[in-house]
């Protein structure tokens with residue numbers, strides 16, 4: 299393993315003022331997104347939509363350090379025949395690839411899931427490296443429901459799989475993004491989210507250590523510590539920032555170059571405001587860079603503006619530019635609500 303090379307990629311993924319565009323929606327998820335704008339999810343439409351994002355030059359150059367792609371997209375060419383991977387590289391961003399095969403029912407644990415995709419992964423990683431990927435992503439899904447879910451069994455099997463995936467990535471010269479997502483769908487309060495997130499992160503870093511994964515060449519993609527969507531008491535940005543930073547300081551080793559949050563269903567502006575509150579209030583107390591790897595919180599606005607119509611490309615690119623810029627500012631702790639309104 300060339301740890302120096304892996305570390306260089308990981309550090310570039312969390313460069314100041316930049317973050318990651320998660321454009322790795324699997325076929326089912328992108329169909330749902332397209333359904334919401336009444337657009338058909340054909341191979342050409344998916345290509346056109348993603349090409350439009352990657353050709354938003356200023357957003358890509360100034361605010362996006364890397365793009366997570368789906369298997370179909372890493373093999374696709376733009377309308378003019380240029381590989382989409384090259385479009386991304388030409389902006390200075392790093393192409394990445396989702397390699398997990400989704401979350402499936404966990405045997406003997408009703409309502410819980412384990413992520414699959416380890417079979418044949420060594421060979422797939424070799425191919426993805428040749429196609430240009432320099433980082434990868436694997437997402438584990440941890441639900442919170444009542445007192446019994448998540449079980450220790452669910453967390454440990456997912457942590458074990460994440461570490462196996464990460465070790466294989468590093469062997470292939472690819473930086474692993476490890477994504478243990480504690481879902482924000484329930485009615486739990488922020489303190490329950492804190493406890494589950496802390497337990498999950500500690501279990502994950504134990505497994506990464508046990509399986510010899512070099513943290514200097516790894517990026518973490520977690521949820522923020524946040525109230526469940528259906529909780530009657532919703533924590534604000536200051537409380538989310540304080541509890542998220544406290545939880546991560548107690549669970550995430552300093553050797554890790556960076557943490558890139560998922561947005562998890564937060565509104566666009568909340569995802570930006572919460573990231574900003576952490577960077578504005580706690581930068582000097584954090585050993586790692588704190589950034590974004592948003593899917594919905596970067597794409598909801600451009601997707602809506604596009605609406606599946608070629609005549610809306612400029613408006614959609616403006617919407618993407620705006621969200622990328624707001625999140626780039628939040629990475630620096632320089633965002634304010636006034637900047638949203640001024641746009």
Ligand code: 5MM
Nearest residue numbers: 320322323324327560561562592593594
């Ligand atoms: C873009 O969505 C990603 C792919 O999801 P599926 O495998 O379910 O299709 C997803 O992994 C994403 O990278 C993360 O959940 C972060 O996205 P959000 O929308 O939560 O920021």
